[in-house]
Amino acid sequence: xxxxxxxxxxDELGSRLFARDHPHRSWRAYGSGYAGGQASPEERALYRSFxxxxxxxxxxxxxxxx
Numbered sequence: 447x448x449x450x451x452x453x454x455x456x457d458e459l460g461s462r463l464f465a466r467d468h469p470h471r472s473w474r475a476y477g478s479g480y481a482g483g484q485a486s487p488e489e490r491a492l493y494r495s496f497x498x499x500x501x502x503x504x505x506x507x508x509x510x511x512x
Contacts, residue, residue, distance in 0.1 A: 452501075455497075455501060456494050456497045456498050456501065457494065457497075458497075459497035459500065459501065460473075460490065460493035460494040460496065460497040461473040461474075461493070463493050463496055463497060464485055464489065464490075464493045468485070471483060471484060471485060472484040472485065473485050473490070
């Protein structure tokens with residue numbers, strides 16, 4: 447997986463996790479018309495960290511099954 451692909455995967459998973467937890471808020475600024483506003487930079491960083499950890503865990507569990 448390339449760095450660009452990995453970053454995109456982390457961002458996509460982070461946004462899905464955020465949407466699950468905050469269905470009436472937006473991940474990006476262009477969606478600021480949502481009630482409650484958009485994710486702050488700190489929230490985006492936090493959810494990206496969650497996503498990166500989840501992807502690392504998936505990769506390591508795949509390695510164990512090989």
